[in-house]
Amino acid sequence: MSLEHLAYVSSATGLLSEQALKSLLESAARLNGAHGVTGMLLYSDGNFLQILEGSPAALDETMARIHRDRRHHDVMVLFREPIAERDFSAWKMGLRILSHSQLTEHPECIPFFSPNYDASKIVNPKSEALKFLLSFRSSN
Numbered sequence: 001m002s003l004e005h006l007a008y009v010s011s012a013t014g015l016l017s018e019q020a021l022k023s024l025l026e027s028a029a030r031l032n033g034a035h036g037v038t039g040m041l042l043y044s045d046g047n048f049l050q051i052l053e054g055s056p057a058a059l060d061e062t063m064a065r066i067h068r069d070r071r072h073h074d075v076m077v078l079f080r081e082p083i084a085e086r087d088f089s090a091w092k093m094g095l096r097i098l099s100h101s102q103l104t105e106h107p108e109c110i111p112f113f114s115p116n117y118d119a120s121k122i123v124n125p126k127s128e129a130l131k132f133l134l135s136f137r138s139s140n
């Protein structure tokens, strides 16, 4: 089966409570389980960075759902490309809510979590986003 991964950034329509994020995650994980999609969702202060992995058709369907969801806007895809294997095979969808200090420890990633994401502020968005997402893979 051919596999792809895709990452995007977006901004929440309003600030989301931890409870609201958990319920979003529950429906995302349920849908992902049904469609063979895995990945990780990071949230910081009203902004999202998410990576998705799956078949091209599953990613198309998932992105259509994600674009329709009114809980966020300004969905901007950072990259989409074929992969040999999954990085997040254990996660129907992981969620990490980042504290301010977790983000300031990685100043190179702050632009991902700013409203009106500006790609020109990051030299290599793909490798920075991947490195950052992977760093949360095994943390609690």
Ligand SMILES: Cc1cc2nc3c(=O)[nH]c(=O)nc-3n(C[C@H](O)[C@H](O)[C@H](O)COP(=O)(O)O)c2cc1C
Residues within 6 Å of the ligand: 024, 027, 028, 029, 031, 032, 041, 048, 050, 052, 062, 065, 066, 068, 069, 071, 072, 093
């Ligand atoms: C930040 C964010 C992340 C999301 N992640 C996923 C996801 O990983 N998989 C998915 O199928 N839908 C995802 N969604 C979409 C919602 O889960 C989906 O729109 C909701 O459950 C309603 O689904 P429906 O449009 O089929 O009614 C996401 C939505 C937002 C706002």
